[in-house]
Amino acid sequence: MKTLIQNARLNDQLVNILIQDGKIAAIEPGLTTPADQIFDAHHHQVIPGLVDVHVHFRDPGLTYKETIATGSKASAHGGFTTVFAMPNVKPVVDTPEAFENMLVKNREDGVIKIKQYAAISGDLTADHLTDIRKMAELGAIAFTNDGHGVQTADTMYQAMQMAAAVNRPIIAHVEDDSLIHGGVMNAGPAADRLGLPGMSSLSESAQLARDLVLAYATGCHYHVAHISTKESVELVRMAKARGMHVTAEVSPHHLLLDDAMIEMDNPMMKMNPPLRSPEDRAALIAGLLDGTIDMVATDHAPHSADEKRGSMKTASFGIVGIETAFSLIYTHFVKSGLVDLDTALRWMVTNPINAFNLTDAGQLRVGDAADLAIMDLDHAFEIDAAEFLSKGKNSPFIGDTVYGKTIATFVDGKQVY
Numbered sequence: 001m002k003t004l005i006q007n008a009r010l011n012d013q014l015v016n017i018l019i020q021d022g023k024i025a026a027i028e029p030g031l032t033t034p035a036d037q038i039f040d041a042h043h044h045q046v047i048p049g050l051v052d053v054h055v056h057f058r059d060p061g062l063t064y065k066e067t068i069a070t071g072s073k074a075s076a077h078g079g080f081t082t083v084f085a086m087p088n089v090k091p092v093v094d095t096p097e098a099f100e101n102m103l104v105k106n107r108e109d110g111v112i113k114i115k116q117y118a119a120i121s122g123d124l125t126a127d128h129l130t131d132i133r134k135m136a137e138l139g140a141i142a143f144t145n146d147g148h149g150v151q152t153a154d155t156m157y158q159a160m161q162m163a164a165a166v167n168r169p170i171i172a173h174v175e176d177d178s179l180i181h182g183g184v185m186n187a188g189p190a191a192d193r194l195g196l197p198g199m200s201s202l203s204e205s206a207q208l209a210r211d212l213v214l215a216y217a218t219g220c221h222y223h224v225a226h227i228s229t230k231e232s233v234e235l236v237r238m239a240k241a242r243g244m245h246v247t248a249e250v251s252p253h254h255l256l257l258d259d260a261m262i263e264m265d266n267p268m269m270k271m272n273p274p275l276r277s278p279e280d281r282a283a284l285i286a287g288l289l290d291g292t293i294d295m296v297a298t299d300h301a302p303h304s305a306d307e308k309r310g311s312m313k314t315a316s317f318g319i320v321g322i323e324t325a326f327s328l329i330y331t332h333f334v335k336s337g338l339v340d341l342d343t344a345l346r347w348m349v350t351n352p353i354n355a356f357n358l359t360d361a362g363q364l365r366v367g368d369a370a371d372l373a374i375m376d377l378d379h380a381f382e383i384d385a386a387e388f389l390s391k392g393k394n395s396p397f398i399g400d401t402v403y404g405k406t407i408a409t410f411v412d413g414k415q416v417y
């Protein structure tokens with residue numbers, strides 16, 4: 001099977017891309033060759049397929065929110081060709097049997113490449129570790145209790161020792177429950193103004209400080225999920241300066257929104273970690289720009305309309321992100337002149353690939369898997385929930401005008417959007 005993508009923009013020139021048997025066979029201006037399928041990119045940009053190390057597909061058990069089929073189609077719509085799926089489904093992916101079931105479902109139902117995380121401890125909350133060794137053998141990309149912080153230092157310490165032994169990262173949702181105080185948004189002037197219960201940002205950094213001490217002692221690869229506070233950025237900066245194997249991701253919403261923008265009690269502005277202060281947001285942007293934060297990850301967290309209605313006091317935590325991430329980052333970081341497109345693609349492709357040693361994700365080089373997306377960078381469009389392929393419509397960015405619309409996405413040379 002041969003596919004020829006014609007008239008794609010790459011490094012400010014027009015190229016044709018020949019795909020043969022799922023791999024990129026040639027990238028050349030003016031290349032002509034017989035092919036089974038011709039795709040005209042109409043001068044739009046070609047980018048390597050995006051990689052998101054943090055998504056929730058809710059399948060099995062919570063499929064009214066999302067399924068592997070809808071989540072992976074939504075990913076393709078966002079230009080993503082590889083995603084890492086979180087284990088907080090029902091049942092939780094905390095046994096080798098549950099893990100093997102996930103592998104089968106991801107393969108059968110997914111239209112993109114899905115790597116699977118496994119839990120650190122039973123049901124994401126117990127003190128006993130899961131069978132980390134066995135699930136690593138079965139192909140767990142890394143271990144995480146995302147959705148919950150690991151409350152007991154000894155549990156995290158043991159998990160890190162095991163993770164180091166099997167050469168897999170620990171992904172930390174850092175949150176010390178004792179500092180949450182029933183909060184539904186960040187504690188501070190914004191929560192006071194709205195009269196809503198606030199959670200201390202120290203909940204994140206206090207546990208992160210603990211974890212970094214443990215990671216130093218164990219030598220494991222420690223990855224911080226959805227980093228959100230200025231203290232956390234400073235801690236990661238210090239750990240990296242120490243030469244520790246630490247990486248961090250930040251979400252588009254924590255880069256683009258802060259609690260001062262929450263004008264009223266609005267469940268679309270409720271997620272965990274919460275939107276922090278403007279100072280925190282500035283520190284996240286600075287940390288991303290100086291390389292302290294390695295990558296952008298969406299934390300795509302679909303919920304039903306019912307779960308995101310009413311007051312922030314009762315609504316579910318989380319927002320969708322996989323279909324808006326590229327447009328938001330492109331519009332607010334590249335189009336605005338802060339960084340070039342290559343830098344944004346390091347945050348969304350190269351750094352995730354390198355941090356997690358992915359070998360099957362294409363990077364738009366001859367010989368690589370033909371994982372790529374065609375993006376219209378020139379025309380503004382409005383983010384419209386009716387166009388989401390995700391079951392979740394819970395986004396605070398609906399109605400925003402952005403650039404960077406996905407025209408097509410290819411995985412191993414097969415058009416999936």
Ligand SMILES: NC(=O)N[C@@H](CC(=O)O)C(=O)O
Nearest residue numbers: 056146147271272301317318
């Ligand atoms: N981010 C969220 O607000 N929610 C996530 C859990 C998580 O990422 O911690 C979810 O599973 O809904």
Ligand SMILES: [Zn+2]
Nearest residue numbers: 146147173225
């Ligand atoms: Zn989390």
Ligand SMILES: [Zn+2]
Nearest residue numbers: 086146147299
């Ligand atoms: Zn998450």
